[in-house]
Amino acid sequence: MSFWDKMINSSRRKSPWLLHFDCGSCNGCDIETLACLTPVYDVERFGIVNVGNPKHADILLVTGTVNFRNREVLKVLYEQMAEPKVVVAIGACGLSGGIFREAPNVVGGVDKVIPVDVYVPGCPARPEAIIDGVVLALDKFAEKCGQQEKKR
Numbered sequence: 001m002s003f004w005d006k007m008i009n010s011s012r013r014k015s016p017w018l019l020h021f022d023c024g025s026c027n028g029c030d031i032e033t034l035a036c037l038t039p040v041y042d043v044e045r046f047g048i049v050n051v052g053n054p055k056h057a058d059i060l061l062v063t064g065t066v067n068f069r070n071r072e073v074l075k076v077l078y079e080q081m082a083e084p085k086v087v088v089a090i091g092a093c094g095l096s097g098g099i100f101r102e103a104p105n106v107v108g109g110v111d112k113v114i115p116v117d118v119y120v121p122g123c124p125a126r127p128e129a130i131i132d133g134v135v136l137a138l139d140k141f142a143e144k145c146g147q148q149e150k151k152r
């Protein structure tokens, strides 16, 4: 791995950028996720920045239930993110389909479509739990950066 690759990984580790995707939630978990970015919870103190482009993101936060229509969008967003990347599934819907799990158009939790690294339970998941999940995601991200550096 080149000097520049190591520099980039180190910068990504210290200030990871996250993308939030609502996969079809009732908006309960979205409101709590966005609350984490407000001055009250201030997730930016960990160097985290919310971005709108998957190509710029290191961490993907997914809320809501995956259905047959949005699963392709979820897959494309995930594939557009650069390696290494970490996925956090938020709320009962993101974990298993939640209250919608038996609906005919529902595929289930996020891990039915893309690999999930961190699971944050709750209905809705509380901001404190989401921040906990993001901190865990930072550890996973650092771990993946280390593995990538060893491989090259």
Ligand code: SF4
Binding pocket: 024, 025, 026, 027, 028, 029, 030, 063, 064, 065, 090, 091, 092, 093, 094, 098, 099, 122, 123, 124, 125
């Ligand atoms: S887990 Fe609960 S609050 Fe979150 S999206 Fe599902 S129904 Fe809404």
